[in-house]
Amino acid sequence: MAEKKGLEGIVAAETKISSIIGTQLTYSGYEIDDLTENAQFEEVVYLIWNQKLPNKAELADFKAKLNSYMSLEDGMKAHLKSYDLTKVHPMAALRTSISMLAHFDEDADDMSEEKNKEKAIRIQAKVASLVAGIARVRNNKDIIEPNSDLSFAANFLYMLNGELPSDVEEEAINKALILHADHELNASTFTARVCVATLSDIYSGVVAAAGALKGPLHGGANEAVMKMLGEIGSLDNVDAYIHSKLENKEKIMGMGHRVYKEGDPRAKYLKEMSKLLTEQQGEPELHEMSSRIAEIVKNEKGLLPNVDFYSATVYHSLGIDHDLFTPIFTLSRVSGWLAHILEQYADNRLIRPRAEYVGPDVRKYTSIDERN
Ligand SMILES: CC(=O)SCCNC(=O)CCNC(=O)[C@H](O)C(C)(C)COP(=O)(O)OP(=O)(O)OC[C@H]1O[C@@H](n2cnc3c(N)ncnc32)[C@H](O)[C@@H]1OP(=O)(O)O
Numbered sequence: 048m049a050e051k052k053g054l055e056g057i058v059a060a061e062t063k064i065s066s067i068i069g070t071q072l073t074y075s076g077y078e079i080d081d082l083t084e085n086a087q088f089e090e091v092v093y094l095i096w097n098q099k100l101p102n103k104a105e106l107a108d109f110k111a112k113l114n115s116y117m118s119l120e121d122g123m124k125a126h127l128k129s130y131d132l133t134k135v136h137p138m139a140a141l142r143t144s145i146s147m148l149a150h151f152d153e154d155a156d157d158m159s160e161e162k163n164k165e166k167a168i169r170i171q172a173k174v175a176s177l178v179a180g181i182a183r184v185r186n187n188k189d190i191i192e193p194n195s196d197l198s199f200a201a202n203f204l205y206m207l208n209g210e211l212p213s214d215v216e217e218e219a220i221n222k223a224l225i226l227h228a229d230h231e232l233n234a235s236t237f238t239a240r241v242c243v244a245t246l247s248d249i250y251s252g253v254v255a256a257a258g259a260l261k262g263p264l265h266g267g268a269n270e271a272v273m274k275m276l277g278e279i280g281s282l283d284n285v286d287a288y289i290h291s292k293l294e295n296k297e298k299i300m301g302m303g304h305r306v307y308k309e310g311d312p313r314a315k316y317l318k319e320m321s322k323l324l325t326e327q328q329g330e331p332e333l334h335e336m337s338s339r340i341a342e343i344v345k346n347e348k349g350l351l352p353n354v355d356f357y358s359a360t361v362y363h364s365l366g367i368d369h370d371l372f373t374p375i376f377t378l379s380r381v382s383g384w385l386a387h388i389l390e391q392y393a394d395n396r397l398i399r400p401r402a403e404y405v406g407p408d409v410r411k412y413t414s415i416d417e418r419n
């Protein structure tokens with residue numbers, strides 16, 4: 048067997064975008080706590096794309112560009128309306144629609160640095176409209192045009208719900224977007240880098256990454272956490288449910304992490320928000336159930352909550368449909384993918400590891416009549 052199954056611990060790239068040392072997560076040198084408590088998501092996107100925080104003029108220019116790209120073309124809206132969203136998961140719809148964006152971009156295959164940077168802004172902006180648009184179309188509601196007076200977080204909620212968000216809602220989404228923006232060489236980001244290292248285009252890299260994020264061992268875990276809470280039903284049922292899962296060697300979603308063994312530094316903010324928002328919504332039991340799950344899994348397995356665990360109850364308390372949780376993760380993480388794609392292009396080499404062959408020895412072809 049390959050020595051490092053799942054490439055655990057292998058350093059496969061150099062990056063200036065984010066770093067994990069123990070339980071310290073930094074984006075281009077800034078601690079995640081500092082950014083979560085003080086920054087706007089747009090500043091963080093600028094930071095991870097440029098390795099510097101924007102000054103006032105740079106931020107204004109960046110926001111203006113994001114806003115100018117946010118509307119979907121009529122053809123793109125018609126495309127979204129052609130999906131059967133009663134059958135297709137929004138994450139599958141989002142993956143497909145990101146690919147379709149390239150068909151409306153005459154620069155899609157232009158590989159110049161200038162055009163790629165511009166396309167990054169366009170993709171970041173349009174993914175917000177796509178997530179909101181998919182949610183609206185499936186509920187037979189009109190697609191809402193973005194409002195350029197709003198922050199990225201508020202604009203997303205406005206396009207999703209058709210009404211201005213409260214300050215609490217805007218702050219919660221802004222924080223969640225910052226916390227999910229980048230995470231070193233996680234599976235979806237690695238996928239993006241592998242894809243574009245063939246010198247494929249930026250849209251292909253983002254589509255490949257979205258496919259990787261969708262899985263329940265990665266970004267899909269946030270939706271799975273809410274499904275688990277629904278199955279458990281009440282605080283009284285938590286112990287029996289979790290013990291039975293663990294006895295059957297089943298995984299508890301939202302718990303554990305490949306890199307963080309002493310805890311995910313992002314989880315504490317989401318835990319705080321989960322407590323506050325579930326109380327405000329009159330559903331404190333959901334947070335109490337989550338805390339009890341975390342306590343049992345820590346005691347029994349030594350595993351701690353990851354970013355997906357408490358984000359589930361945060362999004363639920365904001366009234367967001369459970370199958371939109373991973374698309375919202377995408378809305379944030381696309382900033383990290385784009386940062387890594389640009390970094391990969393800037394100093395590219397094809398990513399092509401080797402596999403250890405463990406199949407049958409060399410043998411001769413036999414005609415179909417001779418086979419049993
Ligand atoms: C944004 C993100 O991607 S954060 C991660 C989101 N994913 C999840 O929350 C899914 C649940 N968690 C997991 O599946 C894992 O903890 C991962 C995939 C996140 C990381 O896992 P890895 O470090 O690769 O550990 P791996 O899957 O090899 O498991 C190692 C052992 O811990 C156990 N384990 C790991 N996570 C869990 C869990 N959540 N619940 C129960 N047991 C677990 C495994 O069953 C295995 O036990 P064994 O040695 O007795 O067979």
Ligand SMILES: O=C([O-])CC(=O)C(=O)O
Pocket residue numbers: 227229230232233234304305306353354
């Ligand atoms: O880093 C990882 O393996 C998974 C993760 O937490 C993330 O992508 O945010």
